[in-house]
Amino acid sequence: MTELASSPWMAWLLANPLLGPLVEFQFMRSAMFGCIALSLSAAPVGVFLMLRRMSLMGDAMAHAILPGAAIGYLIAGLSLTAMTLGGIFAGLTVAVGSGLVSRNTVMKEDTSLAAFYLLSLALGVLIVSVRGNSVDLLHVLFGTVLALDGAALTLLGGITAVTLASLTLLYRPLVLECLDPGFLRSVSRWSPVAHYGFLMLLVINLVAGFHALGTLMAVGIMVLPAATARFWTQRLGPLLLTATALALLASLSGLLISYHADWPTSPVIVLCLGAAYLLSLFFGPLGALRHRRPASSHLQA
Template sequence: MTGAESSVLMHTALGSQAWLGPFVEFGFMRHALLGCAMLAVSAAPVGVFLMLRRMSLTGDAMAHAILPGAAIGYLIAGLSLGAMTVGGVVAGLVVAVGSGLVARNTVLREDSSLAALYLLSLALGVLIVSTRGNSVDLLHVLFGSVLALDNAALGLLGGISLVTLVTLRVLYRPLVLECLDPGFLRGTSRWSPVAHYGFLALLVINLVAGFHALGTLMSVGMMVLPSATARFWVRCIGPLLLTAVMLALLACVAGLLISYHADWPTGPVIVLSLGAAYLFSMVFAPHGLLRHQRPASLHLKA
């Protein structure tokens, strides 16, 4: 074997060690990768329908709305997975249903009532955690602890992923129709309320799943950023769903590896990886800025 061949093999081995070594060597990295993968498979498709329904900011509001429920669960049982999950789901559903009732019975529109209720929820949740807990607990609730996912948390994420995928399969056609023409669906099918409230339920449980891994401030990033990035590359809904999931998975792997080697907080790095993909796609993707700035003749040929 020549010196050049030995050098190539050595560089290949070092590269493999840098990419695969953390996941092979450390159990917490494998748990984090599995949890993020399940969250990506579950949350990214929900994010696609959230974007197509023009509700991306609603998702952000709902991510903050689950905080007081999780905080009350924390007060009752500490950092208990079950208590914080139930509390977050209840709080999210209360805010979602409450904003709808306010919009139907007052002069406020649903976006205004949702903004008011989520701000109250966010302030209440931060107050509860900051006065009854400590700074470590507050950071855990706000930013998550993806590197501390245990078997119970992975079981929860897996269950939510399974429920989400099965529900999306059952409600796929009504959800697509509601994105295209909600008035037509309401007038011709009894599936309209099932699709609407079923989707809100999926949104809440996926935000709760993201809360355990990425925290309340970051959980919506796994929904919004992959779907928005995929939109720059494809237009059909099937490829859009698949592309969003693949982008989320790649960002999870990249974020975990970067945070491991750079010793940076994992949740923000994962979201920043998604953000980097979004910015690149916004400029260079087939439906990005450069394509839309070409002359009309070139655009038609492309």
């Protein structure tokens, strides 16, 4: 802390009663780095999720990872590795299982996904409730962003790096799949890579959000910034940048508000994201008060 204070910039931050906790306390610095990693990773995934009209699937998948994380907890306690691997396995199982059901039966994909995720959610809550206690259940459902340690931050940073590298590699096929998936399947072998690669990115980012914000809040930092940014721009590049910036601003604001007000951090972060969404809904250039939807609209690259 002495070294931090020796810098004029850091000394100003420490003297600032509002921003000072972000650099004064180790747990606040860890939470800040976790929020930054999540914002850089989850927000761009949320943009493609929105453009593919799969936002509700993100919510379903956030619940679907719970039984895997719960089984990891049952085997190894609050082990980062066990809960991460369990969550990824459960999420992929639900995603692939619902896809197979929709492709081989009369059931639509949204209905099969709803059935799988409801079963997963009930199983996960049952496991944690029976074998754990109320504190463990709250940890799983609402996260512990203020208790992120070095291992958790390493995991979040690794997922962020993998996500950004994958989105860079898959950018063109992902855009084409958002616009016309049938055309992509007819002209390129990248269609299944883009589809299943994106599902994998969705699952690992929900697992990352699960460790910081909990199962019930993880999808918030993914969907809300993307939806909010859509009220400000319809071009894909600015949409990605705006969603990421909104996620950063709202998550850090929520972190500080929860510290000063002594409120639970995860819900406050999501409420900050929700407040930005509502303001943009009414006052954004493409919001309700300033924009009338044209007869047809298209994504602009």
